[in-house]
Amino acid sequence: MKRIFTLNRHLSQRIGFTAITLMAFATVVPIVATIIYILIQGAPSISLEFLTAYPYDGMRAGGILPAIIGTLYLTVGTAIFSVPLGIAAAIYLSEYASDTPLTRTIRIAIINLAGIPSVVYGLFGLGLFVLFLNFGTSILAASLTLSIMTLPIIISTAEESLRSVPQAFRTVSISLGATRWQTIRRIVLKEALPGILTGVILGLERAAGETAPILFTGAAFFLPRLPGSPFDATMALPYHLFVISTQVPEMPIQIQYGTALVLLVFVLSMNLIATFIRSRARARRQW
Amino acid sequence: MYKIIIENLSIQYSDGTESLRNISLNIRDKAVTVLFGPAGGGKSTLLRCLNRLNDLTEVSNSSGRVLIDGENILDPKTDVIALRRKVGMVFARPVVLPLSIRGNLTYGLELAGETRRSVLDEAVERSLKLAAIWDEVHDRLDDPAIALSGGQQQRICLARVLALQPEIILLDEPTSGLDPISTGKVEAALIELKKEYTVILVPHSVQQAGRTADHAAFFLQGELVEYDEGKKLFTAPKEKRTEDYITGRFG
Numbered sequence: 001m002k003r004i005f006t007l008n009r010h011l012s013q014r015i016g017f018t019a020i021t022l023m024a025f026a027t028v029v030p031i032v033a034t035i036i037y038i039l040i041q042g043a044p045s046i047s048l049e050f051l052t053a054y055p056y057d058g059m060r061a062g063g064i065l066p067a068i069i070g071t072l073y074l075t076v077g078t079a080i081f082s083v084p085l086g087i088a089a090a091i092y093l094s095e096y097a098s099d100t101p102l103t104r105t106i107r108i109a110i111i112n113l114a115g116i117p118s119v120v121y122g123l124f125g126l127g128l129f130v131l132f133l134n135f136g137t138s139i140l141a142a143s144l145t146l147s148i149m150t151l152p153i154i155i156s157t158a159e160e161s162l163r164s165v166p167q168a169f170r171t172v173s174i175s176l177g178a179t180r181w182q183t184i185r186r187i188v189l190k191e192a193l194p195g196i197l198t199g200v201i202l203g204l205e206r207a208a209g210e211t212a213p214i215l216f217t218g219a220a221f222f223l224p225r226l227p228g229s230p231f232d233a234t235m236a237l238p239y240h241l242f243v244i245s246t247q248v249p250e251m252p253i254q255i256q257y258g259t260a261l262v263l264l265v266f267v268l269s270m271n272l273i274a275t276f277i278r279s280r281a282r283a284r285r286q287w
Numbered sequence: 288m289y290k291i292i293i294e295n296l297s298i299q300y301s302d303g304t305e306s307l308r309n310i311s312l313n314i315r316d317k318a319v320t321v322l323f324g325p326a327g328g329g330k331s332t333l334l335r336c337l338n339r340l341n342d343l344t345e346v347s348n349s350s351g352r353v354l355i356d357g358e359n360i361l362d363p364k365t366d367v368i369a370l371r372r373k374v375g376m377v378f379a380r381p382v383v384l385p386l387s388i389r390g391n392l393t394y395g396l397e398l399a400g401e402t403r404r405s406v407l408d409e410a411v412e413r414s415l416k417l418a419a420i421w422d423e424v425h426d427r428l429d430d431p432a433i434a435l436s437g438g439q440q441q442r443i444c445l446a447r448v449l450a451l452q453p454e455i456i457l458l459d460e461p462t463s464g465l466d467p468i469s470t471g472k473v474e475a476a477l478i479e480l481k482k483e484y485t486v487i488l489v490p491h492s493v494q495q496a497g498r499t500a501d502h503a504a505f506f507l508q509g510e511l512v513e514y515d516e517g518k519k520l521f522t523a524p525k526e527k528r529t530e531d532y533i534t535g536r537f538g
């Protein structure tokens with residue numbers, strides 16, 4: 001009787017383990033398949049010209065330089081607004097705010113903000129930045145819109161990594177005559193930095209790949225030159241991909257895949273950097 | 288002669304816990320004063336009061352006065368940063384900051400605005416020697432402090448406090464996690480320190496209290512039961528409750 005029982009237990013563990021392994025594979029396969037597919041389809045169109053030339057012939061030929069530069073501008077623009085603000089908010093929430101109904105409301109708001117569909121941010125950006133503040137369809141308006149979308153990600157990951165710094169470090173630092181801010185600057189931020197950077201990169205990566213928030217706020221269908229100021233509209237990789245896939249008749253398919261590949265490499269390399277920072281910090285962490 | 292004068296000190300945490308009840312206690316300069324008693328007696332609360340570390344926790348109510356060199360440090364106008372440089376603290380668990388050994392030692396001085404390399408180097412050497420750890424670490428001051436053993440880390444923590452040239456040193460069960468040899472080294476350092484500093488120690492055992500105390504105060508549930516010279520208190524306590532505790536007849 002007992003023997004059968006143990007046999008069953010081993011068997012069910014086996015089955016459970018196999019099922020979980022299979023499910024893990026099932027989730028990885030489509031991701032890897034997508035990457036490989038885009039790589040194979042897109043690689044032939046990648047050339048120096050493709051990366052450094054303007055599109056011509058109704059975008060059916062030439063390169064995608066303005067879209068690449070545009071996405072870079074938008075990513076940097078988003079970083080300028082969202083990184084300082086996000087880190088400051090995280091420091092406030094983790095280090096200064098006490099647990100009151102107000103701060104709890106702020107936290108819940110941040111969590112919910114992360115769940116809002118990106119097109120809604122786009123409409124909000126149109127209303128606030130493009131129309132009300134009169135920034136026009138511009139890099140500025142698009143960056144601000146992307147920043148609002150990115151902020152919740154940055155705030156919550158940064159807050160989490162600040163909180164994971166042991167409380168004892170703060171107590172010891174204060175006991176040695178440090179102020180709260182000195183403690184944060186010299187000990188807490190330094191220890192939380194890898195985690196904060198990871199969150200920043202993940203947030204910016206999402207911003208770089210989004211179409212909907214820039215659709216009404218800053219993205220241009222086609223521009224014959226690079227944007228000259230933050231008040232100019234810009235081409236951008238995800239929107240360009242959308243345009244050439246749906247709006248241009250007789251579009252050569254390789255250019256679409258080539259553009260997709262560039263966007264994918266852009267985003268994945270940010271992801272790789274984040275992973276690298278995180279694993280290196282984990283190896284060096286002293287607590 | 289008295290470095291610290293505590294008058295009618297009561298402290299209540301905001302959850303209602305009354306950790307200290309009307310404590311009056313005079314603590315002598317250049318001696319080891321031991322605060323001992325069962326857990327929850329309020330010893331840590333008292334120590335954290337002396338460097339105003341209690342400011343970090345939710346204390347709902349405190350009354351009484353604590354005079355250090357005649358100044359009431361509980362006064363809201365007290366410069367707590369200066370106070371904490373003057374009243375150093377070593378905690379139960381050795382917590383080295385995530386810096387090098389040298390970085391741990393110079394942390395407080397740098398915050399105090401000291402930038403001269405020679406002054407910092409001198410402070411590092413002097414305080415490591417005082418804490419009896421110089422010989423073990425002098426050739427690897429730039430290594431991360433976390434790489435040291437627990438006993439070494441605790442002496443680094445002591446040295447880190449000494450680097451600030453405090454006048455009072457608070458130690459809250461500093462040897463509770465250490466092996467007997469490391470404990471012996473820390474105790475020896477304390478005996479050396481009392482020549483120059485006011486040392487207040489919460490020991491981790493009655494035996495340690497007996498070994499180190501010039502003066503001893505027995506705390507029980509927020510109350511100061513008995514305070515006397517160590518020799519007297521551990522051989523002939525006046526209070527029954529003290530006697531029960533030091534002879535081990537205590538739950």
Ligand SMILES: Nc1ncnc2c1ncn2[C@@H]1O[C@H](COP(=O)(O)OP(=O)(O)O)[C@@H](O)[C@H]1O
Pocket residue numbers: 300301302304305306324325326327328329330331332333344345506
């Ligand atoms: N931060 C705090 N909040 C609420 N109660 C506390 C806090 N710290 C200590 N106490 C309570 O105060 C009493 C004295 O604690 P403590 O000073 O740590 O005693 P001891 O160091 O003698 O063990 C205990 O009842 C403890 O539960």
Ligand SMILES: [Mg+2]
Pocket residue numbers: 327330331332459
């Ligand atoms: Mg205690």
